[in-house]
Amino acid sequence: MSLHRNLKSSIAALALLGAGLGFAAPANADAVVDIQAAGKLNVGVFADFPPFSSASSDMSLKGYDMDVAQAIADALKVELVPVAVTGQNRIPYLNDRRVDLLMSVGYSDERAEVIDYAAAYAPYYIAVIGPAAADVTEPADLAGKSIAVNKGTLEDTSLTEAAPEGTDIKRFDNYNSVIQAFISGQTDLMVVGNDVGASVLAKQDEMKPEQKFQLLSSPSHIALNKGEEALKTAINDTIAKMIEDGSLNASSQTWLKVDLNPENLKD
Template identity: 40%
Template sequence: MITNKRAFIASTIALASLATTGLATAQTALDDVMKSKSIKIAIPTDFPPYGFVGTDLQPQGLDVDMAKLIAAKLGTKVELVPVTSANRIPYLQTRKADLVISTLGKNPERLAVIDFTVAYSPFFQAVFAAKSLPLASFADLAGKSVGVTRGAIEDQELTKLAPPTTDIKRFEDNNGTVSAFVSGQVQVIATGASVAGNLMARNPQLGTEYKLLLKDSPNFIGVAKGEDALRTKVNEVILAAKKAGELDVMAKKWLGRPAGTLPE
């Protein structure tokens, strides 16, 4: 009985020791980054304008610029790690990346496995049109033709906000919606920031610009669970960049609108 009790106590101490060791290991990311003067940041390369490969075959986009800004503020080099939507969280969990900057929205499922910084950029659905077409409010859509993808979030929001006389033309997928706008079948397009960014990059002659916001869904930076020191440091960088107007400049460059009010 005494032997069993001692064994139980020993195993409990061992488990506690392992837990403490694990916690200590989990809190080394910031120290490791500062010692090596290098930070691994996962970014998208297939999701313009947030992350894509340019004509020079180098990653570029809003998320790439944000990764470079964080590295610069930390005084480190940045190692950009290309990821997809499917592997971006596993890369963080397996320490293949110190941070994930890849249009991550925050939800309960993700919060169960990783931590998040404050928001750094907007991800939104909006109304876009040529610079020459004045659209100051949704009332100005009256009598105009608007292309939208059937059943998408932007379709739902546009239906709520557009005047009854708006000529809403619904297409079966984003390619159909974009083609209709580019070919002049519709005057206005309601779509997501990524689709619009790609459209504008490929068709600069159209002079397309952001006009009206339909729905905002901000992006957050992913941090491994327990890495509170790194998360706090990155939050400091984001909030300072926000105060200095750097986030607005970045969003304006890639999304055609300022970052605006972002949740902290």
């Protein structure tokens, strides 16, 4: 059986697991008590979101999000159970207590009305990426440079706002085209999110691409249900410990291919 078919089967199985985790718990339940009584922490993750979470060669989910989720499960002394979610169903899964928490959730006032947020744990930002030899450190340096960007995205909007007159912005229909234009030399630079950029930083040894500067930062949080203060404390304590002992930076180096900058964890 091909890896692609195995991957589809794995994701489907995770989705079925998410659908059958049970009914909503009573409103006055303590999540930590329930989690430890069950012996497992059900964590909602995107099943195909590298480098934060995606299926590895053995079909288990690996990535930055999975490292952090495992650390939280270890702190609670329970088994980690990843549950595949989508952008559309993950908030209902959390509110219905099909999962105990969600990874990779950006903060918004609208979401804050129905869910709670633990501390930011993952940097998410839009960055200008270029060869190590390119002298680019700020928006003014983009003048006279050609830059690839995915048309109509937040990256496009951010670049258009920051770019000075004389910048040659080349817009493409998808990220693969953006990356290809950059690595083939069609453009001097590219603008992508750090999730997309991580794959380029990892694979282009000859070019030695690097992040030049950020255009926009919006860190990811772990989401949980409102009123679960004990669980929120456990999550925040775990993140603080990972920052202090260097394990979060090690995960960033492994998956995001850059050192973790604590400034990138600020909204």
